[in-house]
């Protein structure tokens with residue numbers, strides 16, 4: 001980090017009066033001395049509100065800071081609403097770089113002498129230009145025919161600048177925490193760390209390509225979402241080639257109405273796609289701002305989304321999913337005691353948490369939300385409030401859940417823009433209840449056993465030997481008769497072993513053996529159950 005960049009950033013922050021972000025009485029003396037020693041850098045925008053000044057400062061500092069502001073704008077859990085609203089207005093529009101430079105970068109990355117070797121009609125004027133990458137159109141010449149594509153190219157030299165600014169941002173965060181204890185509540189170090197990871201991931205277009213391929217595969221059969229094809233053979237870390245799409249931007253409601261799009265169905269499908277990604281696939285597009293979502297021009301009565309820019313995705317484990325589903329259901333039944341109890345039983349908050357107090361805290365923040373008609377309730381805000389309360393009770397909210405909560409706010413915003421009466425709960429409830437039911441139902445148990453089959457198949461050959469060793473040992477010692485309390489356990493073990501044998505024989509297409517061992521297993525299970533009664 002060069003001293004001149006450091007000075008430039010300090011100057012910008014002070015000239016926009018951003019030292020006002022720290023209450024005067026919280027200013028440590030050392031920071032006061034430092035501030036006063038830079039006496040020539042005075043707030044030049046005193047008449048403007050703080051949020052507005054923050055936006056202008058970030059805008060003038062460039063891409064890393066603009067994107068940081070955009071990310072913060074979605075953190076309603078950390079920022080007051082007026083500042084978050086201002087930051088949401090940050091524009092990521094920057095001057096494009098030269099088209100022939102983009103062409104040169106493509107030729108270098110793909111190791112070709114001329115772009116014409118692979119692409120026809122390469123358009124030097126970019127279709128779009130953002131802070132990290134810009135997008136050009138071309139026609140890819142494949143053996144099977146031609147394909148309209150877009151080529152996304154990372155800006156030259158942006159990586160160095162990003163690393164330098166991120167490192168400075170990290171240091172600033174550490175200094176703030178050290179000198180202003182109060183700031184710890186906003187977790188600046190963690191927020192910057194999280195941002196750093198997201199931004200560095202965005203620099204790797206191969207990652208984006210792999211995410212797009214995975215999402216595309218997950219929704220290949222879907223009526224609700226289409227993800228354009230990625231041409232991995234022509235993609236590199238700084239180049240991504242993908243199918244060009246010609247959909248209508250989702251924010252262009254007039255165009256959607258002009259072609260008689262079923263907006264109610266479209267809005268409901270947004271919620272459906274989100275919950276499918278989260279609960280079925282555990283893999284969700286986490287940058288669902290309207291600029292990344294289009295609607296297909298085909299069959300508007302059965303409308304389909306098109307999603308681009310899969311640079312940021314979220315993944316969830318089983319625990320996270322259970323947490324979300326059970327909490328949502330308990331919330332919408334207004335069963336705050338259940339929400340609090342769930343947190344304690346699952347170890348999300350410490351075991352010694354006072355359930356009554358936790359329940360009371362959740363009720364205090366959530367009851368006002370539920371005072372509204374169901375169609376106006378925001379899932380995203382319910383989550384923001386839940387996470388904030390849970391944090392106060394020492395729950396560490398995982399970054400993937402925060403990412404999900406941000407995405408949910410986008411999905412809701414989008415849905416209500418398309419169809420203001422959208423009742424999210426009615427759309428989501430059957431989905432969630434079904435999911436929870438499936439998790440505890442017999443099909444799920446069988447599925448889990450099926451997933452464990454390879455493990456048992458590996459251990460199976462050792463089983464006779466183990467039984468033999470065990471019997472031998474028992475013979476050597478005085479054999480104790482099996483007590484009545486041990487019987488159900490032994491029967492249960494027998495039943496499980498028979499079930500495994502049944503599964504393995506089924507896989508080996510030995511259906512008769514599979515059926516016999518399955519019946520024997522059920523008999524043993526029933527006998528075990530009777531012994532416990």
Ligand SMILES: Nc1ncnc2c1ncn2[C@@H]1O[C@H](COP(=O)(O)OP(=O)(O)OP(=O)(O)O)[C@@H](O)[C@H]1O
Pocket residue numbers: 092127128129130131132133134135150152228242243244245246291292308309311
């Ligand atoms: N497959 C595509 N077909 C048609 N247009 C596309 C395609 N991919 C991207 N674009 C256009 O390029 C723009 C920028 O693309 P993308 O969002 O992937 O880039 P980005 O650099 O991540 O931008 P941002 O940071 O604003 O999200 C899109 O808004 C869209 O207009």
